[in-house]
Amino acid sequence: MAENSVEAAARAIGRARSIVVFSGAGVSRESGIATFRDPEEGIWSKYDPMEMATLEGYVRDPSFVWTWYEHRFGIVVDAEPNLGHRAIAELEELFPTVTVVTQNIDGLHQRAGSTDVIELHGTMHRYACLHRKHVGFKRDDFADQEERPPRCPVCGDLIRPEVVWFGEALPAAELDRAQLRSAACDAMLVVGTSAVVFPAAALPLQAIHSGATVIEVNPEPTALSRQATFSLRGPGGEVLPQLVAALQERRKAPDG
Ligand code: APR
Numbered sequence: 001m002a003e004n005s006v007e008a009a010a011r012a013i014g015r016a017r018s019i020v021v022f023s024g025a026g027v028s029r030e031s032g033i034a035t036f037r038d039p040e041e042g043i044w045s046k047y048d049p050m051e052m053a054t055l056e057g058y059v060r061d062p063s064f065v066w067t068w069y070e071h072r073f074g075i076v077v078d079a080e081p082n083l084g085h086r087a088i089a090e091l092e093e094l095f096p097t098v099t100v101v102t103q104n105i106d107g108l109h110q111r112a113g114s115t116d117v118i119e120l121h122g123t124m125h126r127y128a129c130l131h132r133k134h135v136g137f138k139r140d141d142f143a144d145q146e147e148r149p150p151r152c153p154v155c156g157d158l159i160r161p162e163v164v165w166f167g168e169a170l171p172a173a174e175l176d177r178a179q180l181r182s183a184a185c186d187a188m189l190v191v192g193t194s195a196v197v198f199p200a201a202a203l204p205l206q207a208i209h210s211g212a213t214v215i216e217v218n219p220e221p222t223a224l225s226r227q228a229t230f231s232l233r234g235p236g237g238e239v240l241p242q243l244v245a246a247l248q249e250r251r252k253a254p255d256g
Helices: 008-014 025-031 057-059 062-078 082-093 106-110 172-184 202-209 236-252
Strands: 018-023 097-102 117-119 123-130 159-163 187-191 213-218 230-231
Touching: 008 213, 008 230, 008 236, 018 082, 018 172, 018 202, 018 236, 025 082, 025 236, 057 062, 062 123, 062 159, 062 202, 082 097, 082 106, 082 187, 082 236, 097 172, 117 172, 187 202, 187 236, 202 213, 213 236
Parallel strands: 018 097, 018 187, 097 117, 187 213, 213 230
Antiparallel strands: 123 159
C-alpha cells in the first residue's frame, strides 16, 4: 500500500541518481489550463474528443477544430508556469539526471526551466501538414497566408498542430527514449495524470517493474495509486515544492 508522506518520499529518493518526471494535464491546472477528464471542468466534458482530437474529426471540419486549437493556444500563451513546474525544474539542481516525460502540449515545463523534456503527445507550439509528412513549422511560416487553416508550404496539405491525436502513433524516437529512461531511472515522479491513456500510461508501470521508487502526486486517487511506492494527495503546485524543500533539507544535513 502506498505511503503518503512527503518526508518519507524525500528520504526514499534522496540518494537517487536518475529521476524521470512523468506529467499530465494536472501539472498545468494551477496555471489556469483545464485538464481533460475532470467531471465538471474537463475539456472532454465540453467537447467530443473524436471530433476535436482525431484526424477524421479535423478533416470533417478543419476550420472548427483549427479555431478550437487557436483558442487553447491563446490560453497557453497567457499562462505562466506554476510552482509545480518550477519545482520540477529545480530537481535538476538536486539530481545528476532529470528527464521530464510529458503528455502535455503546452510547453510550460520548458518555460519553467526544465532542460530535458520529452513531449510524447507533441506540442501546440509547432505545426505539421495533415499526415505529419512535413513537421516543425512555426506560426510565422504561415503569416503570409490569409486562409485558415493554412496550407503546408511544401505539399499544400492542410496544416495542423504537431500534436498526437487519438488513433495516431506517438513520435517513435520520443517514445523509445521515454521507455528507456523509465526502465533505467532510480525514481519516477508521476504528476497530474489519470494514467489511463496508453502507451504513455505504461511508463509508470515500466518504472515499477524495473524496481524504481514511484511517487504519485495527485489530489485524487488514480489507477496507479495502489501500485505507487508513495501516493501524495494534493495539487502539484503545493506538494512538489514541499518535496523539493525536503530534498534540499536532506542535502544540508544528510543522515549518513
Ligand atoms: N495537481 C496535480 N494533479 C491534478 C491537479 C493539480 N492541481 N488537478 C487535477 N489533477 C489531476 C486529476 O486528478 C487527474 O488525475 O490531473 C489528472 C488529469 O487527468 P486527465 O485530465 O485525464 O489528463 P491526462 O492524464 O494528462 O490525459 C492524458 O489524454 O486526452 C488525452 O492527449 C490527452 O495527454 C492527454 C491524455
